[in-house]
Amino acid sequence: MANFKRLTAAAAAVAMMGSLAACGSNTAYAFTIDGEQVKAGLYIYYSYVAYNEAITTLTEQNAELDTTDDEVVKEQVIDGMDTLTWIQDKAQTYCEEHVAVNKEYEAEGLELTSEEISEIDASLESFWETNSESFEENGISEASIREVIEYTYKASNLFLHYYEIDGKEGITEEEVHDYYVDNNARVQYVRFDLVDGTGAELDDAGKKEIEEMVDDYLSAVEKLKDEDKIIEKMDEIQEEYNAYVTSISEEAVAATATSATDEEGNEIATTTTTTTTAADETTTTTTTVPYANESIVVRATTDEETAEEDITYSPSKTVHDHVYDEAEINKPAVVFDEDSNAYYLIVRYDIEERMNEEDIWTEDMKESVVSEMFSDAFQEKLTGWCDAMTVDVNASAIKRYDPFEIDLYSE
Secondary structure, eight states, rough: OTTGGHHHHHHHHHHHOOOOOOOOOOGSSEETTTTTTEEEEHHHHHHHHHHHHHHHHHHHHOTOOOOOOHHHTTEEEEEEEEEHHHHHHHHHHHHHHHHHHHHHHHHHHOOOHHHHHHHHHHHHHHHHHHHHHHHHHHTTOOHHHHHHHHHHHHHHHHHHHHHHTTTTTTTOEEEEEEEHHHHHEEEEEEEEBBTTTOOOOOOOOHHHHHHHHHHHHHHHHHHOOSSHHHHHHHHHHHHHHHHHHHHHHHHHHHOOOOOOEOOOSSSOOOOOOOOOHHHHHHHHOOOOOOTTTTTEOOOOOOTOOOOOOOOOOOOOOHHHHHHHHTTTTOOEEEEEEETTTTEEEEEEOOGGGGTTTTTTHHHHHHHHHHHHHHHHHHHHHHHHHTTOOOEEEEEHHHHHHHHHOOOOOOO
């Protein structure tokens, strides 16, 4: 929710559509929600958003599905509903949320700032100048687009009104701080790939050489107790391994280079091409920037409905699990990741050492963490507001503004 302002441009830009009939007098409004009439233009806009969500969902369900064929799309089922019904239901939900946010915003006595209004004016002017013809052909007025843009600001502000630090829900900075510490790990690692200079898997002798290299590096780091010294040593190891990868790549190029002769038997100079290996792509260049080789490994959180293959681990599940299940602060370890065929020399550091306003713990970071923590709670609150409202559907308008008549491929 806290990112709504940043999404304003994208939200308005996607409203470029093909032709729908202009609004008739009896279809000028799609719904009456708690006594407030929702313009057909807003419903058409949210129908387009819902249509794109449907296409994304169907593609995730079946990557081979031809989603450019409307008849094929209409035959599909999402959440037990045919696609058209699903899109219409989703668009209605968005209209209800639109009204709910406006009503709650007013009830809480919130107002857009002059700066926000200026930003909205600028966004609207830019989008309307470029896309007005497309919008109007679809029954979407400039006023409707302004409402959409304003909604993104109001939803973001309302979320922060409730859930920002010291907001209405009483969230404290300590809660936000502790959540971040529990779900983020400050880590430095060097990845040692078991491949040669061409990217081919090493033989047993080559693997043994890498294993001995990793063991030597581990021993060198284990001797150090001071965090700054450990960081410095890990930076050196990264730099040395980078140089090693470069050298074996150059050797591989030289080894595969062959000479040739012309028709008279004179040697022709050989042209070689540098080969980029998997190791080249995964190493990190050491710089003078503090903590340049560090990473923040985010705890992977799931629910019962999340399939293992849908979980993203960084840099790998093996490393992730070691960091959160076994790693101790400032104590190096080596793990082997079978999936990537690589050893990782890993050190986990105290993340709180960097949690200050000049480094990690900035105001933007706090807002981002609050968003992560409470977006679901805000959605539940929003759903509750919607459930409490009365909704009268203008069936004629819903029938008239068919999302499948939108030209998705217009410029």
